[in-house]
Amino acid sequence: MPELPDVEGFRQVLLTCRGRRSVTDVDVRDAGVLRGVSEERLRKELEGRRLGKAWRHGKWLFVPTGDGPTLVFHFGMTGSLRCCDQEEPIEAHDRIVLTLGGERLLCYRDQRKLQGVRLADSADVDRILEGLGPDALAVDRDEFLELLSGRRGAVKSALMDQSVVAGLGNLLCDEILWRARVAPRTSTRSLSEKTLRRIHAAMGRVLATSVRDGCVPPRRSWLTGRRDDSEPVCPRCGTSMRSTRIAGRRTVWCPHCQN
DNA sequence: CACACTACCTGGGGGC
DNA sequence: TGCCCCCAGGTAGTGT
CATH class of the missing domain: 1.10.8.50 (Helicase, Ruva Protein; domain 3)
Structure with a gap:
């Protein structure tokens, strides 16, 4: 599904997911979407950090985390991002669920797992951008x-x-x-x-x-x-x-x- | 270097 | 109903 317009929509999801609450829980429901980062490290690096202002380049979505690494999403052909209340049911393809401020859920959903989620330092971000033309x-x-x-x-x-x-x-x-x-x-x-x-x-x-x-x-x-x-x-x-x-x-x- | 093709995943739909 | 094959809004790796 996701091309530039879809990913831009996911960016809006992040921007409007009730401000920049800190990550209170990281639930990796399918480690198959993790790219170059272990479940343990993802949890360690994200828990307690605030998600910064998301930005997009092409089909890539970048979320800075204060003084920590940047959380990077790519959605392949079937990925999506949604923000919901804790009461809403988690579905089979919700591979990673972040709890924000102890009350909102940010769900990375992806059926086919052709792409995934990574943690990037500034050199990693540069490397991704180097392979891309202008937006x-x-x-x-x-x-x-x-x-x-x-x-x-x-x-x-x-x-x-x-x-x-x-x-x-x-x-x-x-x-x-x-x-x-x-x-x-x-x-x-x-x-x-x-x-x-x-x-x-x-x-x-x-x-x-x-x-x-x-x-x-x-x-x-x-x-x-x-x-x-x-x-x-x-x-x-x-x-x-x-x-x-x-x-x-x-x-x-x-x-x-x-x- | 530019380009084409395949593998990587999962699931839905059609044909038999 | 079951099975098999094809198809799906993407990309990285490999070969020409």
Whole structure:
């Protein structure tokens, strides 16, 4: 599920989970989501510390803990973060549950465990950021053109590459290219500057709406709202949409609008 | 270096 | 009903 807009929503969950209460309990219900940190160390480092102001880069979420290490979340394809009262039931996929201020629960839920939770010192944080391009929400037009220049492969592959631009995932890329009327397999190198600008503009609009909604909205007027139909048609022109695999991911596009 | 492909996990759905 | 295979909004590792 989580692409930039979803993770931005999880950041809001942290910011609004009743201020910055200190961690009073750390319940690791499935150590399979811990990356490079033991259950014992996670508990030791977090208990008694206050969660600072969360920040996000691409699909990564960073939570400083006062003078301690930074708590780092990545949500893979199925992760989420929620804040609830202690009375609410813990579900099977709630892998880590933090108690804040003795009363609120912060639950890291993730079915597939493709990614996970880690503790990072500042060097670790730098290492993560080094592998990422600029955040998709912060890339201006000129920088976008620069980032995509010299790329040979499919434009969708370039947009999906987190080291180029951070935050775009499979749904966002299809949505952006559909809105910009560019076929996903088009070689990046063959795109005119004008077309690249159109993609950048589409990225901005798609992200703005998606961040507001906390996800890429499955509206019927969007490609995302059609892609799971048994026989999807383009919301713009009614043409049957095509489906293929690019960069290992299912890719849906309109052969009429996007070419 | 740029790119493509697979493995890593779990669970839901379709076909037989 | 059970089993098997495929698929799913991500990334790291490996090979070309």
